[in-house]
Amino acid sequence: MRLYLGLIVLVMLLTSCDDGEIIVTTFDFDEENLTMCSSNTREKVLYHTNNLNVFESLSMELSNNLFTQEDQVLTVSDNPIEIPLSGNNRIIYRTYNAEVPEAPGDYFCRDIPPATPTVLQEYESVGGIVVITTSQLPTLNRDGVLDHDGDGIPSIEEGMDEGLDTDGDGIPDYLDRDDDGDNVETSVERDANTDDPTANGYLDTDEDGIPNYLDPDDDGDGVLTRLEVTEDNLYPARNQNDENTSPRYLDPNFTQRYTGEPGNLIDNIIKVRYRSDVVVQNLQLRNLGGDGEEISFTLKNLGSFTSGQVDVVLEPTDEGGDEDDTDNNNEG
Ligand SMILES: [Ca+2]
Ligand SMILES: [Ca+2]
Ligand SMILES: [Ca+2]
Ligand SMILES: [Ca+2]
Structure with missing residues (x-):
């Protein structure tokens, strides 16, 4: 079964599959803040959770070298950057039987997540391109x-x-x-x-x-x-x-x-501070269990990530007429 963006309204309701399995999903992550794991736990992992009507999470693991992570900052080498979802770059959508912890240390940033809550359904990306656009706040x-x-x-x-x-x-x-x-x-x-x-x-x-x-x-x-x-x-x-x-x-x-x-x-x-907006083009998610159901979006907004404070050094370009004794290399 394949659902496209125009049918999301239907997905928000209960959808009954042929085999009687009940899928409850809202994918209601738009315009939310993504949380980033620290670089000394699980580097380049961003996620958010939704515990309002259903218990669900969307997490993104990116191993790509187009950005680096230090403290609470994503540094991007290009803007925007585009990362194809394959190999170690993936998005995982899950539903749970109970509330999923939001704090970084409680669930997502652990190498081995705790046994509870129980994962009911898990979808993993099988296609798509993550686009991260970063701007200064x-x-x-x-x-x-x-x-x-x-x-x-x-x-x-x-x-x-x-x-x-x-x-x-x-x-x-x-x-x-x-x-x-x-x-x-x-x-x-x-x-x-x-x-x-x-x-x-x-x-x-x-x-x-x-x-x-x-x-x-x-x-x-x-x-x-x-x-x-x-x-x-x-x-x-x-x-x-x-x-x-x-x-x-x-x-x-x-x-x-x-x-x-x-x-x-x-x-x-x-x-x-910087803000990075994350969208995915042509996102395809596949249910890892059951019938391998796929859900597709032509364009999915995953939300944004706001960095911690970053020091930016601005060097003077003119010493105001006074020569400064810096080590300039001789040309000849
Ligand atoms: Ca000033
Ligand atoms: Ca002064
Ligand atoms: Ca004076
Ligand atoms: Ca004065």
Whole structure:
């Protein structure tokens, strides 16, 4: 017996086979989140369960090299990737006599699943192509506002649409964790205490109307913040004034200038998440027991998988006119 996509409504009801076997299935996995086993249990296994009206699961084992798995991240070498279902790449659909555990350690990610619940029916793929499409998710702050670099200033406010790049390092402000390139992170420069002067709601120590996170000379003493440091420690936030009451870069009365060039010290690492949508073209599932019944779908949405946070390093393309002493290979 073969059922096609247009007949799924019928499959959702009880279907009586010739031999009296009752098939109960909903295949109601659309737009659900897939769970991924960790790479130190069962690598490249994704699954989801449905315990609402019937007890069923759909799991996918992929051995293909087009993607790798580390922590809670799928890294794909192409986008989208297409993996034919054959050999060690397979989809298994099961129904059970009782609720099937959803937690990774409780069932699917074990090499040998527990004896209960009992599997009533098992279908395995005998054809089809898995298509995984991966895209980056927008990074939102606590208020649900887009903040790509997570520095606390909304991306729109950072001139995302205009491509604003305050320090000219080639990384636009909305992706730059140190917007003015003074080696103090924006997240550190941003907030004002109750009595502090502000500009646009952000700390503005020298009250020149430019908030500290965009001001290369925060205390307005004529010495750039990046140079209010010592050879021992090139980070401005870690150099205190003589009285030990304030960092030097926020004390207008402290005007010692470092004569070297500190360079860019802030590794511009931003956190991103990815979402992978999984569909199968021409999925064919065969009942491993009984009469070998097959169920086919021309296109089946298996749901999506959302990664954990991934560190992405953005390298400056321009040091703002200052030569950086990196090891460049000589051409001749
Ligand atoms: Ca920024
Ligand atoms: Ca800064
Ligand atoms: Ca200022
Ligand atoms: Ca200064």
